[in-house]
Amino acid sequence: DIGQGLAIHISVGDKHLLYDTGYGNNDFSMAQISLLPYFQRRAISGLDLLVISHGDADHAGGINAISNELEIGVILAGEEIPQPHNDCHKAKPWRWGEVEFSFLPHLSSQTGNNSSCVLKIAIGKQQILLTGDIEKQAERQLLKNGLNNYQIVIAPHHGSSSSSTVDFVKSTRPEVVVFSSGYANQWHFPKTEVVKRYLDIGAEILVTHTNGAIIVEQNSVGELDISTERSNRPHFWQIN
Secondary structure (H helix, E strand, C coil): CCCCCCCEEEEECCEEEEECCCCECCCCEHHHHHHHHHHHHCCCCEEEEEEECCCCHHHHCCHHHHHHHCEEEEEEECCCCCCCCEEHHHCCCEEECCEEEEECCCCCCCCHHHHCCCEEEEECCEEEEECCCCCHHHHHHHHHHCCCCCCEEECHHHHCCCCCCHHHHHHHCCCEEEECCCCCCCCCCCCHHHHHHHHHCCCEEEEHHHHCCEEEEECCCCCEEEEEHHHHCCCHHHCC
8 A cells, every 4th residue: 555556565585576666756755654664574675576557646656765775686667767667568487486477468569557567476276467557458458369357456546437348347257356545545546437437347446545464365275365554453543
């Protein structure tokens, strides 16, 4: 939960990946007050891979704070950013232990939201989809290339009406959809009609500004357990 933006940490053994860094500018970043303390508490001093889905400030704005404090192995990005990086759309699939990672090809020649790196994470038969801020045009290309069902989908573009088309929702058919959005954000994300599309296919809805950080862990039998920060550590006013 980094307010209006996106940041996802993925840990496999001693390997660490950060997908997006939350909001930031020259004077302030959410990474300073949220992500870096998070990594410090877990004694994580470096990232094997930093993925910047695209260049918007609410996804890439914390990159300087992160790179100044943590050792970064490789940076991949969906469009041009000031820091040295490789193109995520040209990156080959890789494997950490039993977890497989691959970027799904779509409109890599685009800039802005539709340039977002779309990352598929496969853990056995279970799959998670990270979508950045893709919109209808990129979704259509992904559908044309073929999309399977996913256990968890990070909703494109924070639940904007520009994304999560009916066909995309029906094709991915997530068991759980996560909307990463800030409390009382000016765009009113996630949009009611978008939430309804996911409810209509039976998905469980999680929203970071309501549920806090979303935690996904593989249990001893290989299934994905999902919990939320506010259920694990509720504020005192939420305790009955």
